[in-house]
Amino acid sequence: MTKIPWDGAVRAGNLSEEQLKIIKSVDKVRKEQRKQTIELNTDPYATLLAGGESGPSVLEKAQKRQDIIQYILVLATDLIADVPVLATTILQRTDPYKQYLALLGSSNNPEDAVPLLAATFLANLIAFSLTSSSKAVERDSDALPKLYSYLSTLVKSQDAGLQDIGVQHMSTVLRSSSAKETFWKQKNDTIAPLFDILRKAAGAAKDTDSTLWSGAASVRSADTRFGGGVGLQLMYHILLVIWQLSFEAELVGPGLEEDEEIVPLYVQLLRMSPKEKTTRLLLATLHNLLEANKKTLIPIATTARLPALLANLATRHLTDDDAKEDLDALDQMLDEYTKGQTTFDEYADEVQSGHLRWSPPHRSATFWRENARKILQDKELPKKLAEITGKKWESDKKVLAIACNDIGNLVREVPEHRTTLEKLGLKVRVMELMTDADESVRWESLKAVGEWMRYSFER
The missing domain is CATH 1.25.40.150 (V-type ATPase, subunit H, C-terminal domain)
Structure with missing residues (x-):
């Protein structure tokens, strides 16, 4: 970021001398010193970032200065991360998200820095709000749909870097049941583009998923990419989001199977998984979903040949304790189910799975x-x-x-x-x-x- 001529900005009325003084008190100083300075009196810093009775925010003053807005957005994100009490003070202001939400729509270019930086700040501040209250707060309920809509535009882009930013911010705010419920209500915007990438990684198109049921893809690879050139980091972050969502398995499980065929898709991805960290998330998500939806999803998992794949995985000596625990739990669930199966039951399960x-x-x-x-x-x-x-x-x-x-x-x-x-x-x-x-x-x-x-x- 280019150096900002602060004194010139004050003379032009893009920020006040008081605002510049507050910025300089925390700019380019050690984290501990910054923390001590803000904790002595959080109000001026909250006003700087969100406005209030004592004056407008710097975002309001510097509306025409993109360089200053970008700088403040980066600084704001750092400050609430370093000094949580500042986030608390900001959240006590009237409509603390308003100015940042407005910035999400300030450009139609997904690569524009201002909405990206505003989304980063909002994701962190909303996540703080969600985790500091046991009940849903109206300001969060109002802001989340707008943030999710913006993040979905990033995930739908063709740029893997932008996709990853969008997915990571989704993960940041999926901290409460209310946030997950809102995410689910917007599933056409939030869930669908994530599964488009997952299907690309599995080498399958929606409604024509022959590879999902045939088990044709390789079991392991030394490569750090899945199919379709989907990078391991992006894949991990998407799997992390779906895993977070799977803790609301009763709510989302049936819909994820009906809309996205998640069980055969995850079985295929598990077969392809090149790293234990992705294997762990795939197993954990399947465990959550099947445990809460045994009647509907276990038959589909059986038809998709998950039991045979689990037996294969069991020979690989997983080092992650959570992964081993989920593997054992899944194996036990499926074993109990298949013991009581007749040939008719197997046929009925296959037909009900929607794939023959x-x-x-x-x-x-x-x-x-x-x-x-x-x-x-x-x-x-x-x-x-x-x-x-x-x-x-x-x-x-x-x-x-x-x-x-x-x-x-x-x-x-x-x-x-x-x-x-x-x-x-x-x-x-x-x-x-x-x-x-x-x-x-x-x-x-x-x-x-x-x-x-x-x-x-x-x-």
């Missing part, structure tokens, strides 16, 4: 003879099959082929219930798939339509 693979039941004539009627009586499973076949699965066509296989088997084994499948639109969809570009989809759909044709003359 060529697991043994699909090709087993015995399975269909014994379970086809039960599947149709379940009612939810045929609806889920209709939902699965309604997607295009551009990069994972085998899902459509498997679904056609299953539909054909249901018609063959329980022909009297084929009307149920027709009402769900499955006959029309299967006929559409006869012209699909993928050979396996065409073949399986042709066989399924053939089962229907066997009974066409009975009507």
Whole structure:
């Protein structure tokens, strides 16, 4: 930052002599001396940064001087970090965030220093406020959505450095249940761009996540990047944010799976994780989510082959005690679940997961003879099959082929219930798939339509 001609700024009315005196009393001095000076009387410093009855803030005076504003924003962040009592005094002012929130929208350029520095100060001050009160405070509830919206613009940028700043500031303020709830309410702005990066790292696109379920990617790498060129530091900070959010697992767990398919995604990332620090966060998040949502998420974890991956990880002698504890807890949870599983349960779990693979039941004539009627009586499973076949699965066509296989088997084994499948639109969809570009989809759909044709003359 270029040297500021302070005396000239005073003469131009960009700040007062008193404000300059206050700045110089803490500028370029040792941390301990700065702390002692401010603690003797915090009010002048709080007024300097946030204004008050005794006068305007320096931000108000220096509105046209970007260099001074940048300098003060950096100084302000340092001061509240070094002297927590100053943060307390600032928070006692009327609307302490107002001037800084206004700076977030002062530029449309994400690389502009002023909004970036204002966001840094706000993240730290709001985090201090959140941790110093056991109850949600109105000023925080009002400010957080605006800060989150700005930070999301950083995460959505193509610059990894800006992305990392945005993610780190998100992590800074996720210190309370209220902050996490607000974050979750804005999930299209906050959560979605984080998962776009996670999917890029896993090498999977949304709704076409073939790699998530096949386990095709490498288990470990000496590289410090995940897939898609996503750096380890950015990845760690994103995983840290999701881990913080996972402590509200009952609130966020179902939505994270429904919107982002977090369980198979995290299983894939765990398979790829190059460092123990990312492995630790992945395990801890899965533990939090599955523990609070056993009924819905454990079946999905089983279908995504988490148990086999945990067995693999157990042979690697993790050094982190927390990671080992989470690994053991997950293993025990999944083991208890799978012990009571029947073949029908495994099939139902796979369908409910929203993704199909060529697991043994699909090709087993015995399975269909014994379970086809039960599947149709379940009612939810045929609806889920209709939902699965309604997607295009551009990069994972085998899902459509498997679904056609299953539909054909249901018609063959329980022909009297084929009307149920027709009402769900499955006959029309299967006929559409006869012209699909993928050979396996065409073949399986042709066989399924053939089962229907066997009974066409009975009507």
